[in-house]
Amino acid sequence: MVTFSLSLVVVLAVGAGKAVTAPPPPVHITMVAAVATNESRPERGKVFYGSGCDAIRNAVAELPYNTYRHLVSWFHDLPYNVETPVKVNAQYTAYLTVLSKQADGRFRIKTRIGERVPGGREVNAVVATHVVVPGDQFKFCVKTNAGALIIVFTAREAK
Amino acid sequence: MVKCHYEEQIERWLDGERVDAAFCERHVTTCPTCAARAAQLKLVRAGVGAVATHEEIRDAQFPAFLNGIRERLETPARHHYGLWALSSVSLAALIAAFSAFLLMTGGPRPASAVESATTELEDTEVTVYESENGTPTVWIHKAEEDLW
Numbered sequence A: 001m002v003t004f005s006l007s008l009v010v011v012l013a014v015g016a017g018k019a020v021t022a023p024p025p026p027v028h029i030t031m032v033a034a035v036a037t038n039e040s041r042p043e044r045g046k047v048f049y050g051s052g053c054d055a056i057r058n059a060v061a062e063l064p065y066n067t068y069r070h071l072v073s074w075f076h077d078l079p080y081n082v083e084t085p086v087k088v089n090a091q092y093t094a095y096l097t098v099l100s101k102q103a104d105g106r107f108r109i110k111t112r113i114g115e116r117v118p119g120g121r122e123v124n125a126v127v128a129t130h131v132v133v134p135g136d137q138f139k140f141c142v143k144t145n146a147g148a149l150i151i152v153f154t155a156r157e158a159k
Numbered sequence B: 001m002v003k004c005h006y007e008e009q010i011e012r013w014l015d016g017e018r019v020d021a022a023f024c025e026r027h028v029t030t031c032p033t034c035a036a037r038a039a040q041l042k043l044v045r046a047g048v049g050a051v052a053t054h055e056e057i058r059d060a061q062f063p064a065f066l067n068g069i070r071e072r073l074e075t076p077a078r079h080h081y082g083l084w085a086l087s088s089v090s091l092a093a094l095i096a097a098f099s100a101f102l103l104m105t106g107g108p109r110p111a112s113a114v115e116s117a118t119t120e121l122e123d124t125e126v127t128v129y130e131s132e133n134g135t136p137t138v139w140i141h142k143a144e145e146d147l148w
């Protein structure tokens, strides 16, 4: 009980300390997920972008696929140091944490992509940290048998 | 598998484009080719990804693509821009140090970059690079992928 009361005091003290400084403005994050495959099409060499994939054309330019089908789009203003889950599909969930804003203006962002493995458990398919110039895109590509799952993020200051 | 004249229309229907939905719905109940295609696309969308039985959809390009990235890394870079950096799980720390080096040597403006990337999946590798248009990219793929 004493331990509990003490930790409560600590939590309250930390909370009070935080309230003194104004929190930094949130960071606007967007996500577009798509499935990339190679399919034989009448127009050889032409890349097919399904509706909803326009925003990622530049980000996927170097990838060896000719077909992009949109899965999901998402955006949110994220506060600093709070992990936010974003469902990509039944198998994958992305977890985003904006860590800090550097002196040079870039955001440091941690991204964790959880994969549901047989048995229902979730394992980190990847844990990554990026430094991102506001407005820039960064992407994750998860190889599947038939192609790849592509997840493209952008980050900028929330308006 | 036998080709069907309506296959492309069925694909567009599944992509949510404006086509005759009533026709497509009826057609997949009577055409085995389009029914198989529709089922396969739905699987791909669900992230199952497997079913590499359909000849069109097998991903033969990936190993060559991955080797291309590796070759670019092995070629000594003359510029900081357009540089492709590569890493495996065990090299994540090295990449972070390398990024720090690039930062210290300076450039016209700070660029977006991957600081670190690791995986907890077994037999899986993480490959990291900045594409030529500057998009930081993290690939998660099976370790034996390039042995195909």
Ligand SMILES: [Zn+2]
Pocket (backbone or CB within 6 Å): B004, B005, B006, B007, B027, B031, B032, B033, B034, B035
């Ligand atoms: Zn048909």
